[in-house]
Amino acid sequence: MSAGPGAAGALPAVTYRGGATITAHLQGERPGYSCQIAAHDIDGPWRTVDSAGTADLDSGALPPGRHRVRVICEDRARGDVTTHVVGAATEVTTG
Numbered sequence: 001m002s003a004g005p006g007a008a009g010a011l012p013a014v015t016y017r018g019g020a021t022i023t024a025h026l027q028g029e030r031p032g033y034s035c036q037i038a039a040h041d042i043d044g045p046w047r048t049v050d051s052a053g054t055a056d057l058d059s060g061a062l063p064p065g066r067h068r069v070r071v072i073c074e075d076r077a078r079g080d081v082t083t084h085v086v087g088a089a090t091e092v093t094t095g
Contacts (some may be wrong), residue, residue, distance in 0.1 A: 012053075014071045018092040022059040024071055026086060029053050035073035035086070042069060049073070064095025 012028040022044075024037050029049045037044035037059045044059040057071065068091050074083040 012073070012086045014087050016069065016090055016092045018067075018094045020094065021062060022067060022069055022092045022094060024057040024069075026055045026057060026071055026073075027053060029055065029073055029086065030075070032075070033073045033082070034076045035071055037069050038072050039067050039069040039089075042067065046076070062094045066091050066093050 012026065014027075015025045017023045022037055022042075026035055026049065029035060031049050031051045031053055033049045034046040035049060035055050035057060036046045037057050042059050042062065044057055047055045047057050049055045059067075059069070068089050070089045071086040072083060073086055074080065
């Protein structure tokens with residue numbers, strides 16, 4: 001499932017996949033920014049966006065069930081002023 005516009009070069013977009021963990025493929029984000037999967041009780045590790053504007057994210061181990069997640073990104077050097085959500089909050093099932 002995708003969140004955000006899918007057109008190349010438009011806005012950043014993310015595709016989620018559930019399993020034992022939640023993974024997200026991010027594209028169209030600013031190179032050098034750091035992004036993570038986040039939700040209530042979920043703070044996935046930060047990953048740096050590569051020069052092509054993509055990053056592959058993972059939530060880490062989660063209990064089975066439904067999780068309403070989002071991807072947040074920021075320029076870690078500049079801090080919270082750059083923090084933004086990519087796409088909309090999306091429900092993903094694990095287990």
